[in-house]
Amino acid sequence: MGSIVLGMVNGALMFGNEDVSNVPDSDLIALVDPESANINAFDLSVLRGDGIFEATTVWKGFPVSLENHLRRLAHSAALMDLPKPNITALTRAVKQLIAAYDDPEPGPLLRIIVSRGLDQETGIGRAAAAAGDNQPTVFMFIDAKGALHETDPISMASMTRGYPSDITARAPWLLNGAKTLSYAFNCAVHRECARRGVGDAVLYTEDGYTLECPNSSIVARYGDRLITPDPRIGILHGTSQRELFAWALQEGQHAHYKKLPIAELREADRLYMVHGGWVIPVNALDGKAYDYDSAEIQTINAAIHDGRTHDDALAIGPRGDYE
């Protein structure tokens, strides 16, 4: 029990379609001391950032958008040639982790990490494989003591991602659309934001189409229409963005995916940055001010956190062929 709960998960049981209903909880996840060393130096998460992850908020015990996060983890796994995650087993491990959390903070962060396992190019990895122990490394944590989400309005700058908008289909080895552990670029964008005195960034392609933020999605409002970039351009399909879309549709508003020029994004009436179960208002982009409605933001976040949007969000996604 604690404010920071770390569990090392049984990697052998977290992939494939095996029925784990007869596996006891204690075989699925082992809680460990988060202050100790728990990862081998030859793990591919450490040496290569060769893995995937998901992160969300646990609001009063409810892991926001968990199904969509685990589905997206499976999508990332497929793009990375990792084995197929066992959603049922992972969900049970998450529940045990949540049961061990007992901090007063209502909204700690949950992160689920999967690496390819020990590096098979190293002697330690080879010895483990020879002993039949070469499954992916899986761990997860809940953290009430790190940075938590805020809903203060945030300023933004736009920056190029360096790619043309048609690269994803042509070069799948770029892993565009996979949420990998190789986040050095995302961290560098945030340092560039700090240098520029803005809170976050929205990335665009070399030919001027909106992508995503380093660890968030971007949604634009035009009247009663919400628009977000079609993830098939090579970005993550936002879990919180889908919750926001579900809220808008429930309210009789409209919500669409499209290939969105960054110039058109700048013409929005309002902008929302969304991630980890939270919608955050954007009050500036590239020096232009944007209106926001704190009451609306509060209403949307409440709808997401109390689960009102959850079921509808599962069915939301782009339709038809990619333009």
Place this chain on the structure above:
Amino acid sequence: MGSIVLGMVNGALMFGNEDVSNVPDSDLIALVDPESANINAFDLSVLRGDGIFEATTVWKGFPVSLENHLRRLAHSAALMDLPKPNITALTRAVKQLIAAYDDPEPGPLLRIIVSRGLDQETGIGRAAAAAGDNQPTVFMFIDAKGALHETDPISMASMTRGYPSDITARAPWLLNGAKTLSYAFNCAVHRECARRGVGDAVLYTEDGYTLECPNSSIVARYGDRLITPDPRIGILHGTSQRELFAWALQEGQHAHYKKLPIAELREADRLYMVHGGWVIPVNALDGKAYDYDSAEIQTINAAIHDGRTHDDALAIGPRGDYE
């Protein structure tokens, strides 16, 4: 003593210009059991691939190109806004690690890893920082039991990196030219090579200029001239490539950096893939066969390994303004 030697390095002493001559060896590096967990799960190497590394061969006790590797580590650190590595302290740590190695294998791999430290966005990172303990994480290992370099001829395919050739100056947040721990892309390229049945890849820009291989440099021979892509396009400055250039110059041949069209690379008489203290002949690129001379390869590698090219390699690099 062993075949796999892992040392956790004192991060507080490995940066800046502090004189470490009075610091005892035992304060610089601590040898640990490589089979145990030695890394905290909240380290930025694990969670974000937010760090840098270098790798080379230790040939009969001699760490090949170590100065150029450590200089390049310092260059990567600057591109990543990491503190400046203390080359003297790192060199001493490497020597202690080598002293602990006692496997019959003459050419184990040495890898030096630096992460930004514990993630300050997590509770564990914040607690450590509050206790004054928030320096980068540094560790290094020598491994005789993992994949070792071979000099068998290798086949290659060319693949796009997705970027235009002018992106590096325009978008430093892409970290082009830094050797980061975020290697998921590089690993993905190698999986794509396996699918295509080739040994490795050479990457090029969207406008057709040669870059580098996922963990190697590429050098082309035209008669008595060696050509490699100018690193200022946004690639690593190859350490082994500089050793190869030093050998060529000692032999009265010519060696140049240039912005090298991939079409011109394909017209080379010979191609060399170089990394980690080894020159490896390329026998095919995109299905075209290339001649190679095993005796030449052996001669070059011997010159690199016995240190003959070492001093000259320190002074090699592109001259004048970048085209």
